[in-house]
Amino acid sequence: MRAEIRVTGIVQGVGFRPFVYRTAVRNQLRGYVRNLGDAGVDIVVEGTKDAISKFLSELRSKAPPQARIDTLKVRYRDVEQGIREFKILGSSDKVVVPGSVIPPDIAICENCMRELRDPKNRRFRYFFITCTDCGPRFTIINRLPYDRENTTMKDFLMCPECRREYEDPLDRRFHAQTVACPKCGPKVFLTDNEGNILDVEDPVSECGKLLEEGYIALVKGNGGFHIAASTLQSEPILKLRKLKSRRQKPFAVMARDVRAAKTFALIDRYEEELLTSPVRPIVLLKKREDYYLSEEISPGLHTIGVMLPYTGLHAMLFDKTCEPAFIMTSANRAGEPIVTRNEEAYKKFGSIADYFLIHDREIANRCDDSVVRMHSGSLRVLRRSRGYAPEPVKLKWKAKRNVLALGVDTNTNVCVLYQDKGFISQYVGDIEKVETAEFLEEAAKYLMKITNVEVEAVACDLHPTFNSARIAEKIAEELGAPLIKVQHHYAHIAGLAAEAGVRELIGICCDGFGYGLDGKAWGGEILYLNEDEITRLAHLQPQPMVGGDLAAKYPIRMVAGILRDTEDIYSWLKNRSTLLPHGEIELNLILKQLERGEFTETTSCGRILDAASALLDICHERTYEGEPAMKVEATAYGGRRVLKLKPQIEGHVLRTTELLEEVYVNLKNYSKRDLAFSVEEYIAEGVASLAVDLAKQHKVDYVGFSGGVAYNEHISEAIRKIVEKRGLKFVSHNSVPPGDGGVSFGQAVYAAEYGK
Ligand SMILES: [Zn+2]
Ligand SMILES: [Zn+2]
Ligand SMILES: [Zn+2]
Incomplete structure (x- = not known):
């Protein structure tokens, strides 16, 4: 038969x-x-x-x-x-059903690692060693079907030995499209910062040695370039920070192996599994008490982002060094996407890096490293990119229509929703500059192409001036599809419900900023989702945001607004006015604006954490997204609750003025750590009890937590405990980012389920 x-x-x-x-x-x-x-x-x-x-x-x-x-x-x-x-048989171009997809990049497998180390193997110390089980995929494929001529391996003609392996059904490299060897495959070169090739026997391990000596190198990987440096010396890191004008933002490191990582970070069983998985993401780990790497890697934070080598090249970087880890951070200029082409790398980083470790294979799709962390054994994805993209997130039901969603303007990506699959693109970044805006559009079109999905609606944010919304409008017009604008926090909660497979829930969304239905800045919302609609039931107290975006950059402005009626706050503010770019003049202007009521208001939870950060003198300027709030979390780590204040709930509003007042009057009584801890407890208890009460009122079994603040382990866990203690079920994100990297997915779900 x-x-x-x-x-x-x-x-x-x-x-x-x-x-x-x-x-x-x-x-x-x-x-x-x-x-x-x-x-x-x-x-x-x-x-x-x-x-x-x-x-x-x-x-x-x-x-x-x-x-x-x-x-x-x-x-x-x-x-x-x-x-x-x-x-x-040879492949067919036939397109029959949409929804299949090419695999994500897969980290080097154990067999290849063994061959890389075997002097008798013909791929001994060959940087681009791969097989059918491992190697780049998403980053190498130009078009489908997945055949060598459709990848950036098409320029490398297989030698007879590689061809024999490729054609032998019993060989591990039978039909491995990335098969290559030192004779026929890509070659690696070490150059100075002008592109002059250095005559060295082994460019890769030589590069490692230079890093150990304190030089900065640009290293070409599978999905783009990394900037690499020593983790034991502060000098190159400080130089890097200065040249990249990246003052505080943490750098990820690549550790030699798990054992080396355990010398500076705490690693539990789950984290070790993640670190060594084929995804090989950056895992945020807690620093050990005897942490000895440079403090300049992640200043002011209790965590460090660590990944393990995921290509032969990475493993070989450590061969001639004693370094436990190297800095390995995406090579991109502020607001621009990660660099993928050799010429571009020299042009943009020639003045920063001393050396370049390049190879002659082109990168088809750029892809940054993924970032994850664990909350008590449960996975939180901060950035879903290499190793995940474009693998879909599975839904428990089929969406009512196929949607392309363009996300937001910060930390963004795009999503194609098809039936029960949400295909989330690689990380795109912040859409400020032309380069990133173009990348967003490219990523959207590529994702539609490789999934073969016929898009029936395009979704974007409600914000009237977002670049991502403009691109969405353009694509919608090209496709002749309707454009559906989705409120930011509705998207977060719709995404959470779909990911969890829940049709009705009370969703807590604690976030930075999202354009509200009333045109105001939202960000601390409690929403009710059912099969017919999403509605806003409660929120944080609206607080003045003097100077708009400036209040997010300089959180003292938030303190001034929230505590404007507090006795003798003026002297506290005046003592810190030098922390504002224009000093006392600026402070007086802020106070005048407050008096005259010249400000917008925000319900953002992120801004409250920012204010606490300034009030506790933890962080007075946001130099990267989420910085003040992240430093509050780091400060609070290991703390205890000292403030007696119970959450002040007035109707459907959680008040925050009393919280900041309480902190202010207790500044001298308790440690920063315990005060920061108490602030987080107040917020968690406040939103959780509001949500639980609303859930009981509406007879809903589930309470969920989403938004950028959901990365905060303490707040997230505190909410979960309260929800569960009161007999309800807690849901959180496990594969879609809770922050803005999850918004495109949520927009798509919203547009499919509720969009008109
Ligand atoms: Zn392999
Ligand atoms: Zn070969
Ligand atoms: Zn958000």
């Missing part, structure tokens, strides 16, 4: 065809397997009924580790066509 099989999911670029081949041959079946242009796979087998059913069950149970089968449709025919053997 004959069976015609259609497989969708992640089945190209993960060794699926070789697996099908081996399984078919083992079961004495004849036929063929081939890749399709829609990222799916077509299989035909002929043989006995028993053999076919055994084959089908093995397809599911024994598939390669990186493969993901979504659907497997079989049509049986009684008549055989007399095929004599089983073959892997």
